[in-house]
Amino acid sequence: MTAALARSLESPVRRLRLRVRGAVQGVGFRPFAYRLARSMQLSGFVLNDSAGVLIEIEGAAAGGFSEAMRSGAPPLARIDDVDVMELAPAGGESFEILESLGGRTATRIGADAATCPDCLGELRDRGSRFFGYAFVNCTHCGPRFTITRALPYDRVQTSMAPFPMCRACAADYADPENRRFHAEPVACPACGPRLSHPIEDVAVAIETGAIVALKGIGGFHLVCDASNDGAVSRLRQRKARDEKPFAVMVADIEAARRLCILTDVEEALLASVARPVVLVEGRAAGLSPLLEPGLRRIGVMLAYAPVHHLLFDALASMDPHRPAALVATSANPGGEPLVADNADAERRLGAIADLIVTHDRDIAVRADDSVMQVIDGAPAFLRRARGFVPEPVDLGEDGPSVIATGADLKNTVCVTRGREAFLSQHVGGLDNAEAIRFQEEAIAHLCSILDVRPDYAACDLHPDFRSVRIAESLALPLIKVQHHLAHVAAVAAEHRLAGPVVGLALDGHGFGADGTAWGGEMLVVDGSQWRRAGSLAPLSLPGGDKAAREPWRMGVSALVAAGRVDLAADLWPGHPGVSQLVTMFARGMQPAMTTSLGRLFDAAAAIAGVRLVQTYEGQAAMEFEALVGEPRCLEGGFVIRGGIVDFGPLVLHLAEQQPGPSVAADLFHGTLITGLAEWAAAEARRLGIRQVALGGGCMMNRVFAGGLARAIRAHGLEPHLPRLAPANDGGIALGQAAHARQVIMQESMQGEEGRTCA
Structure with missing residues (x-):
């Protein structure tokens, strides 16, 4: 017993209600609270509800629970706020985990997370029932956002609903001492999803130069041997991607070190649970020169799903002396959005891939790989999607709910709720029907999992943008935000810059307030007011x-x-x-x-x-x-x-x-x-x-x-610099939403002043 616990046990018995908000569902928070309460000899309960996690604790050590909870929270949890209310002691001898409650949602689901070391160990352990299982996961890893249709985050609300748990998985799921307690995607070979092809067949296809469409967590990758010039050339030809660089995937950080020159910040970013693609300096290490013609840096990511680890293990067993690197590019033919549906893959990828590998767990919402680099010593996004969405940007104060429809290139949408701004995954260019459908899907899904019905819409000034027409179709009060103002407003919002700011908005082009093509602008922005300086x-x-x-x-x-x-x-x-x-x-x-x-x-x-x-x-x-x-x-x-x-x-x-x-x-x-x-x-x-x-x-x-x-x-x-959203048009929606809120709140204040004066 620690000295702190001993002192707390001498205190009077207290009963406290804790309302915990943040990314606290689907991350093992309830079993963590259960174990913590039992270790502190507290009675009470914990449950999920629409606002987050609700905890009641009673005992002499209750006063120290909140601090212990914050300092020892599960690795994927993000605690934004804890409200504590004193209650009259009610007695009780045990601490329980209760069923989830519904209601209007004020919490959020976590982002998808790379396979954790414990699950990776089981994947390779012949004595484990998860040996070789491409869908192993626990509360510390696996899909979240991409399988969730609505909150509260329970299995019935996810694409795991069609897979009843076997007895062993049900026992893990029900055991608060097990790291799979209420891990909604939990499954094993006896009861869970399955790949359409043996992983050994996939490895043989890649080794012989084939292009494989491989279904993962957020969608399909097009995969081939990154050292095979012929395979890379065929992929470029079939995908109509003449010179744009391809990202590569490697098994682990040691493999990345052999291929790249990495700084400490880049290594940490590569190995983070989000597993983004990171642009880094390449080495001459046997990769095809066709991967990134004319460039010095390559986009590299580490394997993040169990199927990726199995594939690299199979390739290593075939040739242990050749370090494997795979092209792993988004499966989106002709500039269309990422393919995520099995039937869609057969229809849209059949002319590109020699082998299409599916599985029978639906992807509720698709999400591309995030792409990042290190600028001025810190990470910055080129594309924000899997592993980070739907983590919010904290705007610093409550405000009206706004939906912003972004730009027509590198489109994302943004929805605000309270003080939070939720930027969608990367949608892409709105220049085809598939992309328009994807944007509609992203809007519907974001509003569903946030339980938000926006009061206002925001969009660009451009009269011919598809994103503008989509905003107009929402039948909400509409605020149009100049393109470069949105760039500056996005940076000001994420850094919570109060008062006037000088902004440099430097890009390819955008529709100016005077109708001309802007793109090298100095703006002075102060709340809802701005001018071109x-x-x-x-x-x-x-x-x-x-x-x-x-x-x-x-x-x-x-x-x-x-x-x-x-x-x-x-x-x-x-x-x-x-x-x-x-x-x-x-x-x-x-x-x-x-x-x-x-x-x-x-x-x-x-x-x-x-x-x-x-x-x-x-x-x-x-x-x-x-x-x-x-x-x-x-x-x-x-x-x-x-x-x-x-x-x-x-x-x-x-x-x-x-x-x-x-x-x-x-x-x-x-x-x-x-x-x-x-x-x-x-x-x-x-x-x-x-x-x-x-x-x-x-x-x-x-x-x-x-x-x-x-x-x-x-x-x-x-x-x-932009850190939490891309500097390019992928961050425009955040700036539109943030500036629209400033305009709305300023108009509201003026209205209140007018009524007061009257």
């Missing part, structure tokens, strides 16, 4: 949307702006499109204009000879970033006047001197960092503001974003 010097967009796909067009545009279009013939000799475009400018053509930093990246990449035509979004900028050795600023490479920052001198230097791609990459990144930091710092000093929010897709460039944050810090300011 400056922008990059505008460039023309020759060919409209073609300019985003063909960087040479932006190269010509930048030369026109610099007054040296004559250099185009030297930079791109014999290019028919260049000569035609130069002629059109000479005849007085006046295309639409943009302030986009993303298009300036394209222009510089084209002038440096890196990339003239893109096969996927951001390719030119990503390849340009990969060439950077040490960023350095070109003296006189930018001009700031009247709130406009102009990098024309830098562009002209690159065109005239043609220093080579690597030197150009160093100069371009270094000069951008210095110029933008000075630009933001001047406005911040003028206004007496220290907080600078950095958002937009350009913040996914690790060299640029990290360098800009450090440069702003050197000016004595506090930079804030």
Whole structure:
């Protein structure tokens, strides 16, 4: 007996009711509370209900229970709040776990979690009934979000409902001392889901160069041998994915170390229970060069589902001397959403995969792999989905419930409840019927598991966005939020920045408040109020949307702006499109204009000879970033006047001197960092503001974003990068929802003041 417990037992008997809120269902919280109460000689009960977990405890040590509960909570639990109420002692000798209660939901389900060490041990233990079982799990691991249809989180509400437990599983489920106590997905080979093919057959197919569609936790992967050039080439051809990089999966952190150069932060991120794809520096370690053409970093993730571990074990048994790395890319043909349904897989993946491996546990809601990287010493999202959704962003104060429909590219939706904002899993581009259905599915599922009926909707300003039309169809009071304001508002919301903030929103493009294409903006935001304080010097967009796909067009545009279009013939000799475009400018053509930093990246990449035509979004900028050795600023490479920052001198230097791609990459990144930091710092000093929010897709460039944050810090300011939501359009919905709440609450306050004055 500890001294603290001994002292507490000398205290008078107390009875307390504890209301525990947070991610506390489906994570072993009730058996944890049961064991803790018994160890402290307390009577009472614990149960799940719609608000979270309700506990009543009685005994001399009751006063120390809350602190002990917080400090020793299960690994997947997240305690947001504990309300404690004093009750009159009622007597009792035992502590019980009671049945769940229903009602309006105010709790949340946990995210899907990678297989824990205990389950992995059983998976490989010939003496365990879970040996070789592809669906082993417990309260510390396994699927949560992707199998749950509604709360409270009980088996009947999940896709495990069709699988009655056998006697052994039922005994584990009912035993508070067992780590499978009320683990809703619990199952074994006698009673649970099954794979459609033996894992040994899957391993043989991969070893012989086949492409396999493998159903996992959140959907299907397309899998092949990452060292087999022929298999990777066939996958690119069948998936119509010419050069966009593929992620790879490895068995464990030791395998990742052999393939990659890892920092401590990257290792911790890779090995976390969320198991995201992490962009890291690659080694020359036998992987196919077709995985990430033109790039230095590769996306790597560790095996996270039992079926993945079984597959790697089977491959190792076939060739123990060759470290296995598998391409594991989302199964979504032609830019469509992730495939998650068995029949859908046969229909949509039959022309891509040589073998389709399914299982009979439904995926209630699909979720892609999350993708992350380390920027400025801390993790940041490129795509937020499996392993993190539906963990909320704490907005710091209660507010109205808003649903935000995001952008048309890299779409996510966001629903707020109280002080929390719940960002959906990655949906993708809303340019096909499958994607629209997926967004509708994500909205319905999020509202269902949160038990929320939003009072307001928020969306973009763009008149032609599908996401805007979806918001309009919700028949709710609608607040439209400018695209770049949403980028800044998302960063301000997650960091809970109070008062005015200088925001830099730097991306490819977005519909501006004046109807033009913005993309390099300095905004000043203070609650519901905002203004555009400056922008990059505008460039023309020759060919409209073609300019985003063909960087040479932006190269010509930048030369026109610099007054040296004559250099185009030297930079791109014999290019028919260049000569035609130069002629059109000479005849007085006046295309639409943009302030986009993303298009300036394209222009510089084209002038440096890196990339003239893109096969996927951001390719030119990503390849340009990969060439950077040490960023350095070109003296006189930018001009700031009247709130406009102009990098024309830098562009002209690159065109005239043609220093080579690597030197150009160093100069371009270094000069951008210095110029933008000075630009933001001047406005911040003028206004007496220290907080600078950095958002937009350009913040996914690790060299640029990290360098800009450090440069702003050197000016004595506090930079804030996106951490809890992607910097790109995947975070737009969070910003829309956060800003809409500010507008609603401000209008409500003004209304109250008006009524008071009246």
